[in-house]
Amino acid sequence: MVVWWVLAIIFCVSEARLKGHFSRFDRDGDGELNLFEVQSCSCLPLFEKSFEIEECVNRVDPAQVDTVMALLDFDLSGSISYEEFQITLPEQVRSPIEKAPQQVHLAATTSPSEMVVMWVTRDHDASVVQYGKDPQSLSLSENGTSATYNVGMDGWRGWVHKVTLTGLDANSLYYYVVGQSDNQSIQFHFRTPSVPVSPDATVSFAIVADMGTTIPMGWYVTDRIVEAHKKKPFSMVIHAGDICYAGTGGTDELEEVWDIWGDQVQPLAAYMPYMFAVGNHEHYYDYTSFNTRFSMPGPQSGGNGNFWYSIDYGHVHFTFMSTEHPYAPGTPQYQWLVQDFAKANSNRKNVPWIVLSGHRPMYNSDVGEWDAHKPGAPFQTQIEPIMVKYGVDMYLSGHMHMYERMFPVIKGTVVQKGQNEVFVNPKAPIHVVQATAGVFLDDTFELPQPDWSASRTNKWGYGNMAVNQTHISYQFVGIWESEIHDHFWIVKN
Helix, strand or coil: CCCCCCCCCCCCCCHHHHHHHHHHHCCCCCCEECHHHHHCCCCCHHHCCCCCHHHHHHCCCHHHHHHHHHHHCCCCCCCEEHHHHHHCCCHHHHCCCCCCCEEEEEECCCCCCCEEEEEEECCCCCCEEEEECECCECCEEEECEEECCCCCCCCCCCEEEEEEECCCCCCCEEEEEECCCCCCCCCEEEECCCCCCCCCCCEEEEEECCCCCCCCCHHHHHHHHHHHHHHCCCCEEEECCCCCCCCCCCCCCCHHHHHHHHHHHHHHHCCCEEEECCCHHHCHHHHHHHHHHCCCCCCCCCCECCCEEEEEECCEEEEECCCCCCCCCCCHHHHHHHHHHHHHHCCCCCCCEEEEECCCCCCCCECCCHHHHCCCCHHHHHHHHHHHHCCCCEEEECCCCCEEEECCEECCEECCCCECCEEECCCCCEEEEECCCCCCCCCCECCCCCCCEEEEECCCEEEEEEECCCEEEEEEEECCCCCEEEEEEEECC
8 A cells, every 4th residue: 555654774874974864854954854844754855746635644643653752752842753663773773894794584385304594695705604503613615695786875895795505404403604715794594394293382473564764664674573483472463465665656766775774673583484565665666675585486386486375383374475466367367376275285184274364355444445455356356266265264465554363254244253263263364454664554444343353553563473282372563562462373173
């Protein structure tokens, strides 16, 4: 959806360039961001030809701006200085090492013995990963490839590196560094999945969508997930589209925003696979940035690049679809979905759960795009029948900036209300819209609340999905003291 939102900081920035970016927000040039400037941050001069400033401001909830001000206005002056702005950002965002590898992130493949490692450098350095099980002796080495591109309003300078590690042992901790010997990263680590996974083992996933970076809250939601991971580790992040908002409207984007987002999520993405469903805000220049910077296992799973693919991880078969490409019956994506669901459904003995993720919701009661997300809309009529036929258990989406969870539903009719938020052997998927990872949130809902809408709110946060062989626990975790806004269970017996 069109997002009234902010861009971010600059890749490999010096302080002067960071201040230059700050000045994009500082419309009156007084060195401070006042309430109006924060509220109108989506109306940067780059996009004034597309959006009127007043229209942008009118679409932003003042209460959400107040929350941003409360976090950043340390001296309670009523405005945000450059010093206040930059000090809140994580170290790897605020002060990246100029020429060192940055934006390190992992991706799973269809093989549990593989891991894709990617990162960005400014110069065309070697694409090499040194790794091993002993952090004091990284005795293994793997080379890969690199690519660059040049799109965006100001172009982009840098190289994206990709190395695929193979022959990894199951349920093993590996340590690694990336980059050539005279210009390496710090040491990271990851754990490979158990194969086969124990029936009693619980695997946890962080669920996000519609994140962005600095203002308002993408960086803060990311920080909350990092802190939760330290206490009880996640095994993977699922990001259901609209990643960094390098472009918010018109035909252009700022490539540097991709870089700041990559640094922002590195404390997660360098330690576990970070998997995507593509969103509408990734479409610029025919998805050039998205396709260069990331590598999802489309070819391995018979899908289409980063757009539609599937993996098994733990107890879950994840199917990722593109709501930005044709999916009606007869299209290549639809045919692939049918084949993928059928194959996954026949493998329930080994992988009992099927979870579909795409960017746009099938059901949602936000006023903004009600006609597209109500019962009888094309997405529901075209895709829901095959979800029901093959027993898809959940659909994870974003796009509408809110949280909403649906009861198990078919054609708009609730098939089970559950008891105390526990759904035993439901005969239809549960849909979750988790578009709360940082953007300004929507605040206008259809009234009365539809019967199929079980829970809805406009709070920032993320999903925590914990899965074993017979249970899925899903929590919507808020950003303030880990508050829980919603919690439900799906049980198979």
